[in-house]
Amino acid sequence: MNKMILYKEWLKTRWLLLGILLAMAALTFYCFLNLAKVVEFRGAGLLWEALVTKETVLTEILRYVPAIAGALLALGQFIPEIQQKRLKLTLHLPYPQGRMLLAMALYGLTALTLLYALQACASAWVLSAWVPGELVARVLKTMAVWYLAGWAGYLFTSALCLEPTWRFRVLILLVAAGLLRLLYLSGIPEAYNGFFPWLLLYVAASAGLLFAGVARFKEGLQD
């Protein structure tokens, strides 16, 4: 049964995931192609100088990609569930409803994590040819917040989809806007190092909004 839950999510999202994967790959490739050109014509020292003396991690073009990917995946997973109130079918399946929703959310989060991990590994692999581990780590620690924004984008978009009442959708949207603003507040590398664990906890806690929305759906609350 667990496999079939994942199978259903896979059927909904496989082409979307492929699209996201290709888009992420293309943008990442484009980003590092530009850097490779800089290295070829001006030397890797320029990358070192930028990473050490300027407020950049060289991959800023990828900043919003994880958040957009997260939101898109959530839409791809949950819009089919709310269209024609298809969620009723899902909730009627002879499977604990909480676990069902958890499995669906974990599918999305896992898929995103794999995509982000792929991008991070590719970035680290390419960068490590040019700069030392300390600078690669700096780039990855900075990008970690963008991935957190991706998970947040996924969870809040999912919550928005599953929420049956406009009042709560507005509240969720406001909080989501605030959180995303916070996650993109500073472009200074490693600015979020100390705060990151708390932000991660908060984003994880926001998963509860999905269950709250479904609970309201089950009470028949709607507009």
Next chain:
Amino acid sequence: MQVEPVISCEHLTHYYGKRKIYEDLNFTVEPGRIVGLLGKNGTGKTTTINILMGYLKPQSGRCTLFGEDVQHISPETRRRIALLLEGHVQYSYMSIGQIEKFYSAFYPKWNRDAYYGLMEKLKVAPGQKIARMSNGQRSQVALGLILAQNADLLVLDDFSLGLDPGYRRLFCEYLRDYAKAEGKTVFLTSHIIQDLEKLVDEVIVMDYGSILVQEEAQTLMARYPGLTLEDIFIELTGKY
């Protein structure tokens, strides 16, 4: 020995805002019966289905399915209930094969032959998405899934919505034959009352706020000789 009703609703009251849907509604559905819930638009038919399936919390009152409170139906009990949503809503991004593969994993008593028996009648490519099928074809897929689940209770909300007479007839015939042969309990609503005449054992006629009559269909029709069930319904509820 008294057999527990499959469906039982007691003192059911619900409002949408200030609008009363019904107050102190009481009814039961005994095992093995095919019961049709009739009423004009807005009398609470879909509301009742939603309450029974746990998608709506009534203002007050209690309903049970197989003795379990509908607000907390266990997965084991849900396995005994086949549900058809209004409009034959399905996972329309799946194909016939994919949806069968999906559902069969949840129902140990899954009857593959019952499903594919109906699917053979559909003239569709095996990989065709349900979304690309006609209303009638989709209703057959829905019917096939319902039958294959081998459930003890079938709940169908307006099963005839969007179907032409041919498909409606097919649906009714299949459903009755299956229910009677397997001793299933069926609880359904439909806005096309003439379909129910040959299908249901018992009718519950709802009016705004209450149940007008709950009676054997044959007994009701005998009380109004010469009238069809539809005529009797209009007689009971008024023309408009």
Next chain:
Amino acid sequence: MKRYGQIFLGLSLVALLLWVLPWLYNLITLKPYSTPFTLYSCTVHDFTSLDRSEGRGFQFVDTKGNVYGDEAQPTFYASVLASRGTLPDTLEGRKVTLEEIEQNAVIASSDPKDLNRTLPPVYLLLESVPERLELKDPEDALVSRKGSIDIVEMASNTLREEKTRLFNAALQAEGFVYPARYFAGKPSHRKAYDEGYLVTDAENKVFQVKQINDTVHVRHFPHADGLGVHFMLITEFDNHATLGYLVSADNHLHMLRPDGEVVRTEVVFDPHKEDLLLVGDLFYYTVKTSTEKGERFWALRSSDFSLVDTLERPYPHEWSFPGLSFTSSNDGWVKPRI
């Protein structure tokens, strides 16, 4: 779960309001203000501030309210006065020339935001004695690690093994204890000359590392031992008056001379919380430190850094709406603060 969702959203919205509303209020109501440019004058022998009020033109006012023209700051406006032919040829009882004045003009600054952030342990290494006199782009970089400071060739991202071995041997010979704590330097070729980096080790001892002819030399400053130096600025001024500025554990500013002498000054300055601006000339250094509450000035004699005068100028108090914020002008971190 409904209740959980309500509590989660409720608390989040409260935090959001505490963040946004005060920010909005302060944005609308708080007025920016500026404080006048203030230097210690070698002619007036007092702090003089540039008065930009209407109708006054270009005037300086001392702490007693006396008004002067730009003769109050002859060293700061030396080239302007010289172009007018009004530059005095004697100041502080000695003959001066424009060239000497210009060569002894120094300026240094620090901002807590530059310190209070996570910095990578990588430092670009210039060649201090370039072939053609002009400083070039660095080819190597220092990478500070737990048990060594490695020298990496940037173009190939490979360790300069022999160079690193010799460098670390030199560090250890001077008593360096790993890991390095703080590096101060200006890795840019847009300067007259390069003095490499001032580095503190794990015991806050002060060293200079400098690349000369592709070899990194190490120099230890024993007079700085025991001060608990936690902040440094490398100076690289035309006059070579100092090698750098050091801040000790008790937040006193010390001057590190090229000969290794460390001179303690009366300037008290916490680099993690205060801005620093030092403007110096042939005769005096004016050191300004500032926080959101106000400014403090010290006038030091350039020859021996002894204290001449002080001035405090609190800012006008303006009430700002307290609330939650996540950034600060004093650091580069995102974290909640009230």
